[in-house]
Amino acid sequence: MELLKQRIMEVGVVVSDQVLKLDAILNHQVDPTLIMEMGKEFARLFRESKPDKVLTVESSGIPIAFATALQLGVPMVFARRKKTVTMDQDTYSERVPSFTKGIVTDIMVSAHLLSKGERILLIDDFIANGDAARGLIRIIEKAEAELVGVGIAVEKLFQAGGRSLRERDIRVESLARIASLSGGQIRFE
Amino acid sequence: MELLKQRIMEVGVVVSDQVLKLDAILNHQVDPTLIMEMGKEFARLFRESKPDKVLTVESSGIPIAFATALQLGVPMVFARRKKTVTMDQDTYSERVPSFTKGIVTDIMVSAHLLSKGERILLIDDFIANGDAARGLIRIIEKAEAELVGVGIAVEKLFQAGGRSLRERDIRVESLARIASLSGGQIRFE
Numbered sequence: 001m002e003l004l005k006q007r008i009m010e011v012g013v014v015v016s017d018q019v020l021k022l023d024a025i026l027n028h029q030v031d032p033t034l035i036m037e038m039g040k041e042f043a044r045l046f047r048e049s050k051p052d053k054v055l056t057v058e059s060s061g062i063p064i065a066f067a068t069a070l071q072l073g074v075p076m077v078f079a080r081r082k083k084t085v086t087m088d089q090d091t092y093s094e095r096v097p098s099f100t101k102g103i104v105t106d107i108m109v110s111a112h113l114l115s116k117g118e119r120i121l122l123i124d125d126f127i128a129n130g131d132a133a134r135g136l137i138r139i140i141e142k143a144e145a146e147l148v149g150v151g152i153a154v155e156k157l158f159q160a161g162g163r164s165l166r167e168r169d170i171r172v173e174s175l176a177r178i179a180s181l182s183g184g185q186i187r188f189e
Numbered sequence: 190m191e192l193l194k195q196r197i198m199e200v201g202v203v204v205s206d207q208v209l210k211l212d213a214i215l216n217h218q219v220d221p222t223l224i225m226e227m228g229k230e231f232a233r234l235f236r237e238s239k240p241d242k243v244l245t246v247e248s249s250g251i252p253i254a255f256a257t258a259l260q261l262g263v264p265m266v267f268a269r270r271k272k273t274v275t276m277d278q279d280t281y282s283e284r285v286p287s288f289t290k291g292i293v294t295d296i297m298v299s300a301h302l303l304s305k306g307e308r309i310l311l312i313d314d315f316i317a318n319g320d321a322a323r324g325l326i327r328i329i330e331k332a333e334a335e336l337v338g339v340g341i342a343v344e345k346l347f348q349a350g351g352r353s354l355r356e357r358d359i360r361v362e363s364l365a366r367i368a369s370l371s372g373g374q375i376r377f378e
Contacts, residue, residue, distance in 0.1 A: 024302070028299055029266045032265060066255060077219070078248065
């Protein structure tokens with residue numbers, strides 16, 4: 001997606017060979033117009049897969065998942081990272097390491113929000129090692145729902161996340177594919 | 190806002206006299222069409238205040254803040270609850286208790302995303318005791334930005350949050366105003 005790549009070149013900050021900071025447009029401040037275009041693109045890519053629901057995990061994935069769900073005309077569910085007092089006791093949960101937070105967290109979805117046979121589209125902002133995506137996929141499996149695909153805003157091709165999902169014959173679409181961040185330079189595929 | 194009140198009556202679960210669970214439409218699963226209508230309403234209410242930016246705190250406020258910012262044509266910033274490895278060192282932070290999580294968390298905004306003199310509209314899903322809102326307001330004050338108002342999806346009038354802000358001459362608009370949850374019944378003002 002050219003618009004996203006342009007914006008990444010304008011505002012992306014290469015923190016290290018592994019970490020690209022996009023907090024001006026994606027995961028701290030959000031550009032709503034750009035996010036809506038990303039939602040339209042994911043809806044275009046996955047509409048034929050007839051998702052019943054869009055699933056993401058808090059927090060950075062929420063705007064893109066919301067925009068995608070709006071375009072598809074389906075609900076969006078965001079997995080929570082910790083139990084709150086208003087969280088249903090009856091939940092599916094998975095323990096996942098977080099690449100950006102450097103910690104392990106529990107992600108969970110209330111059981112009443114994922115039904116057997118529902119067609120689920122996963123959306124997230126970044127994929128690094130794919131731990132969050134794999135956790136969400138295990139939750140989908142526990143619910144006996146069906147994963148129709150994974151949409152990622154920014155894929156770092158030099159980390160194993162996207163590849164590991166494709167090797168399981170999961171359809172993964174990413175809007176910006178970064179080949180390298182070495183030397184402080186952003187290089188797209 | 191009638192549509193929101195209708196949906197609250199349909200799906201709201203009264204957990205206690207203090208806690209209303211709206212996880213089917215607002216803070217776990219999200220109804221994008223409803224959220225867009227809420228964004229339009231907040232934009233209508235606050236457009237004349239000419240906000241430069243919409244501010245919320247992760248996670249449940251994000252969809253509504255996003256929809257509001259989209260309608261106003263301005264960026265949205267969500268305060269983070271913990272430091273991540275991609276978070277700027279130069280941040281404004283405040284320690285706030287969380288009513289729903291029952292814990293104290295640090296909320297923070299990178300300094301480069303809030304500028305002196307910027308006109309900020311706060312948006313959140315719920316207001317209970319107002320701790321999150323007060324934390325965000327202190328962050329706005331540290332940045333020497335200007336608060337133009339506070340938009341809340343669901344205000345529980347029997348808790349002090351909204352009142353405490355209005356007593357400081359802050360404009361607070363809420364889309365659904367709940368007078369009582371006692372006896373398991375949702376009563377609007």
